Amino acid sequence: MISAKTGLTKYDNKLVMAHMYVAFISLFIGGLMGLLQTLVRSGTLTLPFGIGYYQILTIHGVLLALVLTTFFIIGFQFALMNKTVGMTDKQRESAWFGYWIMLFGTTTTAITILLGKANVLYTFYAPLKAFPTFYIGLALVVIGSWIACFTNFRQLYVWKKKHKGEKSPLLAFMVVINMLLWFIATLGVAATVLLQFIPWSLGMVDTINVLLSRTLFWYFGHPLVYFWLLPAYMAWYAIIPKIIGGKIFSDSLARLAFILFLMFSIPVGFHHQLTEPGIDPMWKFIQVVLTFMVIIPSLLTAFSMFATFEVTGRKKGYTGLFGWLKGLPWKDVRFFAPMIGMLFFIPAGTGGIINASNQMNQVIHNTIWVTGHFHLTVGSTVILTFFGISYWLIPALTGRKLTAKINTLGIIQTIVWTVGMTIMSGSMHIAGLLGAPRRSSYSTYGGTEQASEWISYQIAQAVGGSILFIGIILMVYIFINMVWFAPKGVEEFPLAEVSEHAEPTPMFLENWKLWIGITIALILFAYTIPVIDIIQHAPPGSPPFDTLIQ
Amino acid sequence: MHLHKYEKIWLIFGVASLILFLTVLGIGAFYKGMQPPSHLATIDPQNVEAHEAFRDENLGLRQVGEDKYIVSVIASAFNYDFGLDEEGSAVKNIRIPEGSTVLFQVTTTDVVHGFHLAGTNVNMMVEPGHISSLETVLKTAGTYTLVCNEYCGTGHHYMAATVEVYKP
Numbered sequence: 001m002i003s004a005k006t007g008l009t010k011y012d013n014k015l016v017m018a019h020m021y022v023a024f025i026s027l028f029i030g031g032l033m034g035l036l037q038t039l040v041r042s043g044t045l046t047l048p049f050g051i052g053y054y055q056i057l058t059i060h061g062v063l064l065a066l067v068l069t070t071f072f073i074i075g076f077q078f079a080l081m082n083k084t085v086g087m088t089d090k091q092r093e094s095a096w097f098g099y100w101i102m103l104f105g106t107t108t109t110a111i112t113i114l115l116g117k118a119n120v121l122y123t124f125y126a127p128l129k130a131f132p133t134f135y136i137g138l139a140l141v142v143i144g145s146w147i148a149c150f151t152n153f154r155q156l157y158v159w160k161k162k163h164k165g166e167k168s169p170l171l172a173f174m175v176v177i178n179m180l181l182w183f184i185a186t187l188g189v190a191a192t193v194l195l196q197f198i199p200w201s202l203g204m205v206d207t208i209n210v211l212l213s214r215t216l217f218w219y220f221g222h223p224l225v226y227f228w229l230l231p232a233y234m235a236w237y238a239i240i241p242k243i244i245g246g247k248i249f250s251d252s253l254a255r256l257a258f259i260l261f262l263m264f265s266i267p268v269g270f271h272h273q274l275t276e277p278g279i280d281p282m283w284k285f286i287q288v289v290l291t292f293m294v295i296i297p298s299l300l301t302a303f304s305m306f307a308t309f310e311v312t313g314r315k316k317g318y319t320g321l322f323g324w325l326k327g328l329p330w331k332d333v334r335f336f337a338p339m340i341g342m343l344f345f346i347p348a349g350t351g352g353i354i355n356a357s358n359q360m361n362q363v364i365h366n367t368i369w370v371t372g373h374f375h376l377t378v379g380s381t382v383i384l385t386f387f388g389i390s391y392w393l394i395p396a397l398t399g400r401k402l403t404a405k406i407n408t409l410g411i412i413q414t415i416v417w418t419v420g421m422t423i424m425s426g427s428m429h430i431a432g433l434l435g436a437p438r439r440s441s442y443s444t445y446g447g448t449e450q451a452s453e454w455i456s457y458q459i460a461q462a463v464g465g466s467i468l469f470i471g472i473i474l475m476v477y478i479f480i481n482m483v484w485f486a487p488k489g490v491e492e493f494p495l496a497e498v499s500e501h502a503e504p505t506p507m508f509l510e511n512w513k514l515w516i517g518i519t520i521a522l523i524l525f526a527y528t529i530p531v532i533d534i535i536q537h538a539p540p541g542s543p544p545f546d547t548l549i550q
Numbered sequence: 551m552h553l554h555k556y557e558k559i560w561l562i563f564g565v566a567s568l569i570l571f572l573t574v575l576g577i578g579a580f581y582k583g584m585q586p587p588s589h590l591a592t593i594d595p596q597n598v599e600a601h602e603a604f605r606d607e608n609l610g611l612r613q614v615g616e617d618k619y620i621v622s623v624i625a626s627a628f629n630y631d632f633g634l635d636e637e638g639s640a641v642k643n644i645r646i647p648e649g650s651t652v653l654f655q656v657t658t659t660d661v662v663h664g665f666h667l668a669g670t671n672v673n674m675m676v677e678p679g680h681i682s683s684l685e686t687v688l689k690t691a692g693t694y695t696l697v698c699n700e701y702c703g704t705g706h707h708y709m710a711a712t713v714e715v716y717k718p
Contacts, residue, residue, distance in 0.1 A: 127661050210679060276675040278677065281586060284586060285575075285576070296564065299564040359575070362586060365673050439701045443710070445695050537592060539592035539595065
């Protein structure tokens with residue numbers, strides 16, 4: 001039976017919730033590992049039972065950056081697709097099939113890490129070698145996510161066949177763009193894991209081409225961050241306007257921004273490899289230029305969001321240069337949490353431009369500044385928006401209501417998060433500028449003066465990290481309440497409509513062949529020659545090193 | 551497709567600053583020659599001593615001109631090898647006069663390492679099979695910590711040395 005208010009069947013609810021349970025369990029365990037790291041690095045805690053710092057660091061990265069994000073996003077996107085274009089029983093079966101493969105892969109990788117056989121961090125750079133089941137589990141997560149991709153593609157395809165000549169619903173269009181981005185990007189990591197890491201870790205081949213494996217990893221690693229960000233943008237563009245009582249500023253600009261993200265988030269991986277030997281600096285610079293292109297859709301988004309806010313505020317009768325800000329529902333956590341997330345994106349995006357700035361990267365590369373940067377992007381902008389989505393999505397799926405009490409608690413959660421993250425990320429940024437490295441356990445580096453300077457910032461990180469962990473406990477409590485304890489009722493699934501003043505959406509925006517074609521052409525342009533170079537001028541390969549991580 | 555007038559202004563401003571940023575980076579890279587470290591030479595990681603720069607006698611600090619020095623280092627988990635001093639013990643601190651031009655060349659015999667002279671722009675990845683190299687002028691006196699900033703195993707945070715830049 002389809003619920004009249006949410007537009008989802010109980011089977012849809014079950015499918016999406018299955019993803020959410022994995023996401024929130026990962027949030028709790030991954031967050032706990034983060035707290036432990038900051039305590040170890042402050043010099044105040046030694047881990048018991050022979051647990052290693054790099055083991056909890058690996059768990060933190062894998063659970064939060066890979067598992068939490070992927071499960072939340074795929075679950076959320078199924079909710080959006082099922083709501084806007086519907087899901088057949090057959091498609092639901094394939095969605096569940098993908099889910100179980102991802103879960104099986106996650107479990108396989110998690111067990112390998114817990115046994116201490118994979119302290120290679122979530123970037124698993126060769127030639128450090130984890131036990132083969134670490135890579136096999138990750139490959140299964142990717143393969144499971146591809147099944148979700150093709151299920152989403154099929155959902156829109158079936159809808160389009162029934163609605164000839166109509167433009168696809170905005171959110172379905174956005175989901176398909178994000179899944180296209182994910183599919184094209186994961187081809188790189190699948191190639192390195194299936195063709196390089198698995199045979200090498202099983203001993204079927206003796207050596208690995210390190211630079212090639214890193215290049216394939218970063219071909220995937222940067223679009224990965226846009227795969228996290230775009231679902232947040234979906235909520236900003238097409239859901240938040242409804243929550244604040246407004247309309248979508250422009251359907252066509254929203255679609256254009258997503259197309260630009262698809263084109264310019266992939267051929268840019270070298271900006272993660274700027275300080276590496278063996279890559280011609282000309283190609284690094286070309287990819288830096290391509291990287292900067294994503295600033296355009298980011299600016300488009302910023303404009304659209306604030307235009308929506310202003311138009312809505314003025315419609316409610318608030319005037320003055322900034323008076324319309326009062327017209328926004330600051331006491332509604334469904335708006336407040338993502339709004340704070342958006343504000344975090346201003347320093348986060350600025351930091352990102354610095355990181356990608358070719359030779360300027362040398363100042364901050366692999367310092368804890370970088371860690372501070374992505375705790376602002378994925379750890380604040382994205383996650384606060386995901387929390388903002390959860391406040392209505394979870395009760396809508398479980399047939400309960402977001403109570404006033406939980407709404408207030410959510411606002412407190414957002415404030416706690418903001419305070420904790422400002423302290424933690426702020427001190428990471430400063431310590432990074434002073435040279436403190438990322439991904440390193442507590443060390444006095446032989447007692448140098450510089451290293452002693454870093455330690456006070458590491459204590460500040462532990463303070464921020466502890467506050468953030470309180471935020472995680474609050475969020476898990478809110479989640480449990482919305483799943484099992486909140487009063488029964490119907491929570492609205494907010495879908496915004498396009499403003500009557502917006503221009504009609506031109507059909508060329510849905511010319512998939514054109515956009516995919518340009519995306520592939522850009523990738524081939526940015527990568528063909530350097531990759532051929534990397535293969536042709538490869539030094540002798542590297543044997544596996546697995547004793548260094550024990 | 552229609553763009554709002556303010557949006558046009560906003561985008562023109564955005565794209566113009568983007569072009570400005572890229573021009574600055576481009577001038578720095580191609581006119582002033584400040585490229586990120588991208589040395590293309592390769593080496594056999596199992597046999598780095600075969601390369602002239604990494605023979606025992608060439609490791610550590612070498613003066614090659616009046617204000618010119620070369621520092622050759624072999625990185626391996628969890629150590630930077632600067633060669634031996636006169637007493638036969640491993641060098642952990644090198645001293646360079648302020649204002650010298652120094653060429654750092656580094657390679658690794660095992661996994662990927664980092665090479666960051668904290669507080670300076672001497673920051674590069676060190677990868678098996680490749681030689682990383684970077685030339686710089688050390689302009690400010692002080693003691694700098696050399697840290698491995700790429701995870702290389704359980705002892706990664708112990709991998710360090712110091713570089714002392716002194717007033718001559």
